[in-house]
Amino acid sequence: MPELPEVETIRRGLDERIKDKRIANVVVENKKSFIGDPSLAIGKNVLSIERRAKLVIVRLENEQNLVFHLKMTGQLIFIDRSSRFAGGHPSHDWHAKLPNKYTRIIFTFHDGTNLYFNDLRKFGWCKLLNDAELKKIESTYGPEPFSPEFTVKYLQEAAIRFPNRKIKQFLMDQSIIAGIGNIYNDEALYAAKIMPTTAVSKLKHSDWEKVYKAVLNILTLGIKNGGTTDSDFVNVDGKIGGMQNFLKVYRKTGEPCECGGEIEKMKIGGRGTYFCQKCQKELK
DNA sequence: CTATCTGTTCTGAC
């Protein structure tokens, strides 16, 4: 799925476009993509769009919320007469007409504009939740990287609970830190010059400082560039994705590293993991 | 054609 920077990019885009619009209709094309009662959203005004971890939260009147998790291939595409704003991992259907065969949910607003939830693999979902239900889900996530609770000290103390866990799996655990996925994880560890296989118990305070800074830097860079999109994608209106031009290791197996070494790939916890043996140290 | 890969996360078995 899109990770924190991509979801944040979507949030900002939607905030500009659907805030204060009233939902006129919801059509669920794929039943499993929508959990809850879609009719509860009809007639409600969009108050704001928020993000928690990788969730997009559309706040509605009457303490209702449309909560989206895009997982691997989910997209939110807004269309009115003059513009298209797309968010989520791209596919060629962005250029195609909407709805199309990957459209799972269609939201129509009173002004006639539409928000499409597309999802090729159908892993993603939209849930209609009231405030209490939403709060419960939010509580399962660790701190937001850009919140005051996220500190070097927090990382160090959290690591005590899982001493044997590899740093890669630690950073990707949403209950420890919210929003980091496979791309930004590998990029952050590359920037911190630490091998993803290093057990968290091996990190000293100075190492955690490096991890902390690397995570914030890479996420900030990702947001600044509007997230990461596939290389062959040509954006319709230039709103999305320049971060792929700044990636140092992700999906670069066999390519030279800036240090003269070569980017390698291995598997950690079932996930492809990219690294430079020469730059990144296995702490012992 | 077959095998393996993919930006996620939840569940159930050990």
Place this chain on the structure above:
DNA sequence: TGTCAGAACAGATA
């Protein structure tokens, strides 16, 4: 408990 494979699904790639 912590860890791990497998599942949910539909492709693209080698």
